[in-house]
Amino acid sequence: MKIEKMTTQECRWILMRGPIGRLACSRDDQPYIVPIYFVYEPDHLYGFTTAGQKIEWMRTNPRVSVEVDEIANHFQWESVILTGQFHELPDLPSHAEERTHARKLLQQRSLWWDTAFAARRLKSDSDAILPIFYRIEIESMTGYRAVANAEEYAMTDASRPSQSTVN
Ligand SMILES: Cc1cc2nc3c(=O)[nH]c(=O)nc-3n(C[C@H](O)[C@H](O)[C@H](O)COP(=O)(O)OP(=O)(O)OC[C@H]3O[C@@H](n4cnc5c(N)ncnc54)[C@H](O)[C@@H]3O)c2cc1C
Numbered sequence: 001m002k003i004e005k006m007t008t009q010e011c012r013w014i015l016m017r018g019p020i021g022r023l024a025c026s027r028d029d030q031p032y033i034v035p036i037y038f039v040y041e042p043d044h045l046y047g048f049t050t051a052g053q054k055i056e057w058m059r060t061n062p063r064v065s066v067e068v069d070e071i072a073n074h075f076q077w078e079s080v081i082l083t084g085q086f087h088e089l090p091d092l093p094s095h096a097e098e099r100t101h102a103r104k105l106l107q108q109r110s111l112w113w114d115t116a117f118a119a120r121r122l123k124s125d126s127d128a129i130l131p132i133f134y135r136i137e138i139e140s141m142t143g144y145r146a147v148a149n150a151e152e153y154a155m156t157d158a159s160r161p162s163q164s165t166v167n
Contacts (some may be wrong), residue, residue, distance in 0.1 A: 006143030075148035139161035
């Protein structure tokens with residue numbers, strides 16, 4: 001297996017496909033990481049959530065990191081890691097246009113709304129949950145890709161003919 005660096009454009013393609021990333025934030029030297037749905041546009045991510053630990057922490061310390069990957073098998077995978085700054089998009093006239101834009105993009109991702117709300121219902125029976133939209137402004141980004149050699153490739157499902165080819 002060979003590990004290659006991905007180009008910036010290749011990293012962007014992974015982010016465009018999304019839809020799930022791991023968002024890491026930290027407070028008082030304690031890291032915290034959660035899976036999230038996101039949408040990518042050059043050069044930021046949009047996300048949606050409700051009140052909770054990650055929002056409290058990112059308000060205190062807006063420096064974050066996000067990891068996104070596509071794993072075909074042990075020998076073939078791609079992984080992108082970015083660092084950036086959290087920006088909340090408050091429900092204010094000054095942010096109305098960007099909130100609408102983010103909402104439209106996020107609605108194209110299945111379950112984007114359900115997941116955030118289901119997580120909140122663990123703590124509250126109330127449906128009156130305040131939606132919080134945010135943007136992560138990307139500051140740096142790297143991508144690594146694992147490429148299988150011939151021997152490894154032969155061990156993967158991708159090397160086997162599909163049923164339709166066999167029949
Ligand atoms: C595939 C996927 C996509 C998701 N997409 C979104 C999204 O787009 N927006 C969104 O708001 N949420 C999403 N979630 C849920 C998200 O991961 C968090 O559970 C949720 O946002 C609550 O985070 P919080 O920091 O507000 O937690 P709080 O409710 O404040 O959490 C309190 C404590 O609960 C524990 N906890 C919280 N979340 C998790 C977890 N996922 N797994 C295990 N323990 C946990 C932690 O120990 C934390 O300290 C997604 C989850 C999955 C699996």
